[in-house]
Amino acid sequence: MAVTLKDVAELAEVSRSAVSRTFTKGASVSEKTRQKVMKAADQLGYSPNALASSLTTGRTKMIGLISNNFHNPVFLEVFDRFTRGLHERDLRPLLVNLTDETDPEASIRMLRQYSVDGVIVASSTLPPAFAKSFRDAGIPVVHSFGRHTESPDVDVLGIDNIEAGRMAARTLIEHGYTDVGFLGGPPEATSTLDREKGFLLECAAHKGVSARVSFADAYSFEAGRAEMLALLNTPLAEAYFCGDDVLSIGAISALETAGLRVPEDVGIIGLNDIDMAKWENINLTTIHNPFSKIIAASIEQVTALVEDQSITPKAHLFECSVIERGTLKAR
Numbered sequence: 001m002a003v004t005l006k007d008v009a010e011l012a013e014v015s016r017s018a019v020s021r022t023f024t025k026g027a028s029v030s031e032k033t034r035q036k037v038m039k040a041a042d043q044l045g046y047s048p049n050a051l052a053s054s055l056t057t058g059r060t061k062m063i064g065l066i067s068n069n070f071h072n073p074v075f076l077e078v079f080d081r082f083t084r085g086l087h088e089r090d091l092r093p094l095l096v097n098l099t100d101e102t103d104p105e106a107s108i109r110m111l112r113q114y115s116v117d118g119v120i121v122a123s124s125t126l127p128p129a130f131a132k133s134f135r136d137a138g139i140p141v142v143h144s145f146g147r148h149t150e151s152p153d154v155d156v157l158g159i160d161n162i163e164a165g166r167m168a169a170r171t172l173i174e175h176g177y178t179d180v181g182f183l184g185g186p187p188e189a190t191s192t193l194d195r196e197k198g199f200l201l202e203c204a205a206h207k208g209v210s211a212r213v214s215f216a217d218a219y220s221f222e223a224g225r226a227e228m229l230a231l232l233n234t235p236l237a238e239a240y241f242c243g244d245d246v247l248s249i250g251a252i253s254a255l256e257t258a259g260l261r262v263p264e265d266v267g268i269i270g271l272n273d274i275d276m277a278k279w280e281n282i283n284l285t286t287i288h289n290p291f292s293k294i295i296a297a298s299i300e301q302v303t304a305l306v307e308d309q310s311i312t313p314k315a316h317l318f319e320c321s322v323i324e325r326g327t328l329k330a331r
Contacts, residue, residue: 003046012040023048025090061091063302064111064119064139068098068126072219072246074274078122081295089303091117098126104133111139118302120144124161125189125219128153135313140305144298147190148315155305157298157316161191164287164320165198168241168269171285173206175328177267181212181237183227183251185219185244195243195271212237216247224250232258239267239328245274245286252282252327268327271320283326290318 009016014033021027022037029037040046065082067075079095086093094114096107111119111134118140121131126146132153134141146156165182172180182199184192196213203211214231216223224247228240232254242248248270252262262268270277270286277284297316305311 003044005046005048007044008037008040008046011044012036060115060117062094062114062116063091064096064107064114064116065093065122066096066098066107066119067122072244073276074244074246074272075122077274077291078295081292082120082122082299085295085299089299091299091303098123104130108134108137108139112137117306118142120298120302121146122298124158124191125186127190128156131156138309140302140309142298142302142305144294145191147194148317150315152313152315155301155311155313155316157294157301157318159289159294159318159320161194162198162201164271165195165200165241165243166202167198167287167320167322168195168271169199169202169211171269171322172239172241172267172328173203173209175239175267175331177237177239177329178209179238180209181214181231181240183224183231183240183242183247184213184215185223185247186217187215189219192243195241199241216250219244219246221246221250221253224248225254227251228254229257236266239263239269242268242270245270245272245277245284248284248286248327249276249282252284262327263329267329269322270327273323277323277325285325285327286323288321288323290320294318 005016005019009019014036018029018033019037021029022034063086083093094116119134120142122144124145128147131141131143135154142155142157145158148160182196184196186192200211203209214227216227224242228251242251248268252268255262255266260266270284273286273288276282277286
């Protein structure tokens with residue numbers, strides 16, 4: 001039979017409430033009592049029941065983690081950092097896969113059933129209204145990698161995708177390219193729209209620079225490869241800003257299939273700086289997205305909101321930087 005709190009209390013010769021307080025963070029208990037309880041618990045192999053503890057504290061220590069693009073390996077990095085960060089705070093993630101779904105109602109019902117303490121929406125493609133639905137339902141929420149705005153309805157943490165588009169265009173122009181292309185993700189995605197806008201604005205600010213636009217069906221290797229294969233039937237640009245590293249890698253694969261070399265024949269710059277971009281056979285020039293800082297701040301903010309939902313939502317902006325590798329010609 002499972003060891004109970006009562007068993008620990010009897011062996012330690014203390015009250016059951018003393019055992020409960022020992023295993024409740026922040027609860028008042030003397031050091032002498034704590035040592036007696038921990039010794040008895042170790043002797044009996046006792047671990048507190050998290051679900052039972054939630055009935056006492058009103059907190060489940062569960063945080064809903066929502067994403068909608070599991071086809072992109074960047075999510076593996078994001079999920080790894082989020083789960084480790086939550087575990088370090090003695091919190092547990094409840095993963096929700098929203099692939100091909102944009103209605104938040106089903107997720108709200110499910111997360112309410114599990115009585116999560118808060119929600120992190122980790123997506124650069126979902127609209128701001130999606131995360132707002134959780135706040136309207138009374139659930140503390142932050143939107144990681146969401147669309148930047150000066151007056152958000154919920155806390156938004158991420159990069160300025162318009163500026164990222166400008167940065168990519170400037171980098172291509174600085175490398176001597178004058179005929180450039182934007183190969184974005186899904187055209188309805190907020191990140192695609194903003195990266196395209198910044199890219200075209202920067203190109204328009206430089207005389208003699210022409211720009212063209214195309215879109216992939218998803219932020220995935222397959223979609224990037226398919227779109228570049230289609231572009232091979234038309235005159236190619238000198239270089240492309242692919243609005244995501246995985247799109248870039250797919251595009252490089254398509255170019256190599258056609259016998260073209262990167263960067264000798266076509267230049268490529270991506271965005272995110274995922275681990276795969278560093279691989280020697282890829283060596284992708286890209287724009288670094290500071291995932292670790294965004295994720296750490298997201299966890300910090302959602303835990304603060306769990307304690308105080310009256311905190312005014314803010315936009316938390318993080319700077320990008322260009323990582324020069326080998327997929328653009330020399331300056």
